[in-house]
Amino acid sequence: MDDKLMLMIPGPTPVPERVLHALAKHPIGHRSGDFVKVIAELTENLKWLHQTQNDVLMLTVSGTGAMEAGIINFLSAGDRVLVGCNGKFGDRWAQLSEAFGLNVDKVTAEWGQPLDPEHFREKLEADTNKEIKAVIITHSETSTGVINDLETINRHVKAHGQALIIVDAVTSLGAVNLPIDEWGLDVVASGSQKAYMIPPGLGFVAVSSKAWEAYKTAKLPRFYLDLGKYRKDAAKNTTPFTPPINLMVALQTALQMMKAEGLQNIFSRHQRLMNATRDAVKALGLPLFAPEGAGSPAITAVAPTDVDAEQVRAVMKKRFDIVLAGGQDHLSGKIFRMGHLGFVSDRDILAAVAALEATLRELGYEGFTPGAGVAAAARVFTTN
Ligand SMILES: *Cc1c(COP(=O)(O)O)cnc(C)c1O
Numbered sequence: 183m184d185d186k187l188m189l190m191i192p193g194p195t196p197v198p199e200r201v202l203h204a205l206a207k208h209p210i211g212h213r214s215g216d217f218v219k220v221i222a223e224l225t226e227n228l229k230w231l232h233q234t235q236n237d238v239l240m241l242t243v244s245g246t247g248a249m250e251a252g253i254i255n256f257l258s259a260g261d262r263v264l265v266g267c268n269g270k271f272g273d274r275w276a277q278l279s280e281a282f283g284l285n286v287d288k289v290t291a292e293w294g295q296p297l298d299p300e301h302f303r304e305k306l307e308a309d310t311n312k313e314i315k316a317v318i319i320t321h322s323e324t325s326t327g328v329i330n331d332l333e334t335i336n337r338h339v340k341a342h343g344q345a346l347i348i349v350d351a352v353t354s355l356g357a358v359n360l361p362i363d364e365w366g367l368d369v370v371a372s373g374s375q376k377a378y379m380i381p382p383g384l385g386f387v388a389v390s391s392k393a394w395e396a397y398k399t400a401k402l403p404r405f406y407l408d409l410g411k412y413r414k415d416a417a418k419n420t421t422p423f424t425p426p427i428n429l430m431v432a433l434q435t436a437l438q439m440m441k442a443e444g445l446q447n448i449f450s451r452h453q454r455l456m457n458a459t460r461d462a463v464k465a466l467g468l469p470l471f472a473p474e475g476a477g478s479p480a481i482t483a484v485a486p487t488d489v490d491a492e493q494v495r496a497v498m499k500k501r502f503d504i505v506l507a508g509g510q511d512h513l514s515g516k517i518f519r520m521g522h523l524g525f526v527s528d529r530d531i532l533a534a535v536a537a538l539e540a541t542l543r544e545l546g547y548e549g550f551t552p553g554a555g556v557a558a559a560a561r562v563f564t565t566n
Pocket residue numbers: 192193244245246247271320322323324325350352353373
């Protein structure tokens with residue numbers, strides 16, 4: 183049906199109507215007094231969302247640009263970095279680091295499994311000469327629907343003492359507890375089209391004082407993504423280059439909505455959405471891709487064996503206007519992924535699960551009692 187599209191991909195995510203209205207306003211000048219006030223409010227609310235007193239800088243980039251800024255500003259060619267690789271995004275940060283001439287040491291896990299914090303502990307403890315300059319971790323690995331144990335890995339980084347921890351929090355920030363100051367995370371990157379409930383185009387980087395110390399001696403070339411420029415201007419509530427004004431005005435509204443909901447409520451909602459989705463998938467007899475305890479509150483990956491993943495996606499789209507994500511790289515055709523990140527409610531999951539049941543029936547898959555998925559999701563919603 184026209185104009186009825188329901189996005190269940192892990193970004194871009196659905197945008198609330200109030201935010202869409204904010205986007206539709208005439209742009210105002212980015213050097214105007216009015217815009218200074220917008221930036222001042224955004225900065226304060228971004229610190230609230232990030233649970234930090236550190237700088238949280240806004241760049242006109244996608245999530246990858248935010249990560250690139252988070253890596254190149256604090257390192258020099260030849261620096262040894264440990265990169266956690268258990269999916270498409272972890273691999274991307276290894277490739278990016280290699281492209282900039284860093285000495286990449288990968289800590290890997292099979293796609294679909296979480297990284298083992300012990301592997302980090304071993305490498306960090308063995309590094310008595312303190313050659314490891316940074317540990318780069320994807321918190322929520324969107325490509326597989328796996329959440330990595332950032333808290334434990336970070337504890338090993340802290341025990342090392344020297345290395346910075348650089349976090350891809352693109353699908354975890356604003357979905358799961360990520361107390362930057364309490365954990366002492368150095369660099370945390372995220373992007374607007376995920377939990378922020380606004381369209382793509384803005385990247386965010388939170389930077390600790392320890393990372394700013396590293397910035398002073400870091401030698402990788404930087405210009406547009408030179409975070410020092412953004413920090414200097416942020417102190418005056420302005421930006422070094424023309425920012426996406428409409429997106430930032432929309433972000434004002436989105437952050438106000440998030441504040442009204444409250445951080446704990448946002449986190450428990452995502453947890454509930456994940457639990458309901460996972461329980462529904464199990465009740466339908468479909469295998470979950472991420473093991474128990476390692477599911478991402480942003481996205482659930484399903485690896486069906488008795489029905490074709492791409493056919494499920496096709497029917498969900500054609501019959502029900504629900505867009506699911508497919509698998510990436512070698513997982514293409516093997517999994518489908520249901521995003522539940524950002525502006526998503528219990529009702530959305532009930533609707534999606536019901537549509538999934540109808541889709542499975544249409545495809546001739548009968549490995550479940552009709553209504554079992556919806557009942558399982560509803561059970562989570564009535565007991566949480
Ligand atoms: C979406 C996403 C990114 C950023 O991708 P862009 O297309 O550059 O916005 C980075 N990491 C993860 C885990 C993501 O889900």
